[in-house]
Amino acid sequence: MKMRPRSWVALLAGGLLLGTCVGCRPAAEGVCIEGSDTMVNLAQGWAENYHATYPEAMIQISGGGSGVGIASLIDGNCEIASASRKMKDKEKERVREKRHREPMEFIVGYDALAIYVHKNNPLNSISIEELAEIYGQGGKITRWSQLGVDPKPLGNDAIIRVSRQNSSGTYVYFREAVMGKTRDYKLGSIDQNGSVDVVALVANTPSAIGYSGMGYADPGVKMLKVSKHKGGPGIAPTVENAKRREGGYPITRPLLLYTAGEPKDKAKHFLDWILDKPGQKVVVELGYVPVGDHE
Amino acid sequence: MLQVVLDRTEPAVEWLIRLCGWSAILLVFGIFFFVFREALPMLGGKLNLTEFFTSAEWRPTAEPEPHYGILALLLGSLSVTALAMLLAVPLGLGAAVFISEFSSGRVRETLKVLIEFLAAIPSVVWGFVGYMMLGPIIIRLTGAPVGVCLLNGGIILALMSVPIIVSVGEDALRAVPDSYREAALSMGAGRWEIVYRVLFPAAKNGLLAAVLLGVGRAIGETMAVLMATGHAVQIPHSLLDPIRTLTATIAAELGEAVQGEPHYRVLFVIGLVVFVLTFIVNLTADLVVKGIRNERAA
Numbered sequence: 001m002k003m004r005p006r007s008w009v010a011l012l013a014g015g016l017l018l019g020t021c022v023g024c025r026p027a028a029e030g031v032c033i034e035g036s037d038t039m040v041n042l043a044q045g046w047a048e049n050y051h052a053t054y055p056e057a058m059i060q061i062s063g064g065g066s067g068v069g070i071a072s073l074i075d076g077n078c079e080i081a082s083a084s085r086k087m088k089d090k091e092k093e094r095v096r097e098k099r100h101r102e103p104m105e106f107i108v109g110y111d112a113l114a115i116y117v118h119k120n121n122p123l124n125s126i127s128i129e130e131l132a133e134i135y136g137q138g139g140k141i142t143r144w145s146q147l148g149v150d151p152k153p154l155g156n157d158a159i160i161r162v163s164r165q166n167s168s169g170t171y172v173y174f175r176e177a178v179m180g181k182t183r184d185y186k187l188g189s190i191d192q193n194g195s196v197d198v199v200a201l202v203a204n205t206p207s208a209i210g211y212s213g214m215g216y217a218d219p220g221v222k223m224l225k226v227s228k229h230k231g232g233p234g235i236a237p238t239v240e241n242a243k244r245r246e247g248g249y250p251i252t253r254p255l256l257l258y259t260a261g262e263p264k265d266k267a268k269h270f271l272d273w274i275l276d277k278p279g280q281k282v283v284v285e286l287g288y289v290p291v292g293d294h295e
Numbered sequence: 296m297l298q299v300v301l302d303r304t305e306p307a308v309e310w311l312i313r314l315c316g317w318s319a320i321l322l323v324f325g326i327f328f329f330v331f332r333e334a335l336p337m338l339g340g341k342l343n344l345t346e347f348f349t350s351a352e353w354r355p356t357a358e359p360e361p362h363y364g365i366l367a368l369l370l371g372s373l374s375v376t377a378l379a380m381l382l383a384v385p386l387g388l389g390a391a392v393f394i395s396e397f398s399s400g401r402v403r404e405t406l407k408v409l410i411e412f413l414a415a416i417p418s419v420v421w422g423f424v425g426y427m428m429l430g431p432i433i434i435r436l437t438g439a440p441v442g443v444c445l446l447n448g449g450i451i452l453a454l455m456s457v458p459i460i461v462s463v464g465e466d467a468l469r470a471v472p473d474s475y476r477e478a479a480l481s482m483g484a485g486r487w488e489i490v491y492r493v494l495f496p497a498a499k500n501g502l503l504a505a506v507l508l509g510v511g512r513a514i515g516e517t518m519a520v521l522m523a524t525g526h527a528v529q530i531p532h533s534l535l536d537p538i539r540t541l542t543a544t545i546a547a548e549l550g551e552a553v554q555g556e557p558h559y560r561v562l563f564v565i566g567l568v569v570f571v572l573t574f575i576v577n578l579t580a581d582l583v584v585k586g587i588r589n590e591r592a593a
Contacts, residue, residue, distance in 0.1 A: 182358070185354075188528060188537075205430075207441070
């Protein structure tokens with residue numbers, strides 16, 4: 001007899017738990033974006049603004065990396081994958097195999113990948129060719145003096161290469177944009193796990209060089225101007241320069257969203273909104289380049 | 296009434312406790328099975344094991360031909376653990392001896408609380424200390440080009456293992472009966488003489504367990520070494536070279552490796568390697584302790 005009230009409480013608690021669990025399945029209710037760590041802030045910004053306009057809409061955001069988002073898209077766990085690199089052919093094939101639909105790509109903005117050095121580094125400009133010799137396998141540049149830099153303020157002549165972990169979209173993009181499709185990175189670079197970490201390490205290490213989105217600059221570092229060829233005009237990583245396709249900043253990459261097949265219903269509405277003015281306003285506010293402006 | 300309830304619940308409680316005991320075994324086997332199952336498709340000849348263990352080329356996402364060589368990562372793990380133990384064992388055992396034999400009252404209590412506090416610092420905070428504080432100090436003192444390196448990781452890992460070595464070591468020393476100390480004193484032994492002639496031999500097992508637990512802590516640590524060692528794929532030639540460990544590689548890459556792809560599976564093979572390494576450490580500890588016990592029994 002004494003057990004009665006307790007079992008009622010248990011039942012009630014169980015019911016409540018069950019209730020909340022049914023309510024917490026956003027994938028069934030709303031739209032989910034998963035993928036690129038570079039784009040998490042952006043996706044968050046979209047979700048908040050979209051929700052402000054359409055309070056009934058549920059947008060779920062998660063990071064993990066471009067590869068993770070694409071894997072989720074392949075498995076059908078998430079309808080939209082965000083990526084800071086293009087989908088590989090192999091991945092596209094797997095979407096077709098498993099989802100029986102054609103993967104669709106949407107360019108939703110652009111990001112300039114800035115080259116960072118320590119604030120005391122006298123260097124102001126660098127060429128893509130020099131970057132390839134610094135980062136690429138078999139590259140001959142290992143010392144600052146080879147770039148005509150006086151190593152005295154750096155305390156050390158050796159160039160410390162800061163890179164990203166090998167599965168990040170940024171890593172893959174930088175390899176293709178700087179070294180080309182067939183050349184790989186030199187081993188022995190210091191591989192950081194996030195865009196912020198790259199900049200923080202460069203700020204702490206006078207003889208370091210690193211690459212990361214231009215939005216991550218802080219007072220301890222300096223962004224270099226980049227030219228296509230040695231001796232060519234150096235172009236600063238700014239939103240204006242990233243916008244221009246002709247003679248613009250050379251390491252600018254598209255920010256992408258992928259769906260399996262034409263987006264439908266809620267996902268379509270959300271994607272249209274992202275590509276429209278209010279969504280693109282968020283892109284600008286977060287320091288990226290909107291789509292329409294990229295001429 | 297209460298007696299009835301107790302009588303009824305006792306078998307249930309007994310089962311529950313039994314289940315708790317079994318769960319440890321089940322979990323160990325479950326984890327091993329899971330890691331093995333994920334790694335298996337690569338082990339059947341797909342992964343060149345000679346290259347895997349003898350090549351320093353870790354290029355899992357290279358196009359068109361990826362390379363899976365873990366020599367640099369293996370040496371990174373071993374070197375940073377060795378360095379950490381070189382620093383932590385004297386420091387930890389020294390501190391254990393001081394706390395147990397040379398301090399009393401308030402000093403001992405304060406020290407114990409502080410050391411326990413040291414053990415409570417999360418590993419990501421240790422990593423942060425290595426990254427933001429120790430790194431610049433190393434650059435300033437040694438003139439090294441970069442502060443995140445083998446030395447940095449070794450120091451951080453040593454500091455993380457010291458609390459374990461101290462608390463287990465101190466327990467071992469306290470467990471030596473006072474009669475041993477009194478006997479030694481009555482024979483005219485000095486305090487230090489008591490420590491290394493009487494206490495160390497008497498507490499050998501416990502002290503060894505302390506050291507091996509420290510090794511286990513160091514070799515399995517992930518987050519702090521990921522941040523403090525520089526995470527660079529290269530065979531270290533000096534204390535100031537950035538290195539990369541097996542655990543940090545798994546942590547950094549698993550999240551973005553595509554499930555079921557070779558890269559993902561090779562990371563699980565690395566998991567197996569780490570598993571085997573820690574297993575060897577534990578087995579050695581067991582055998583050594585057992586050997587000492589048998590020696591004593593004989």
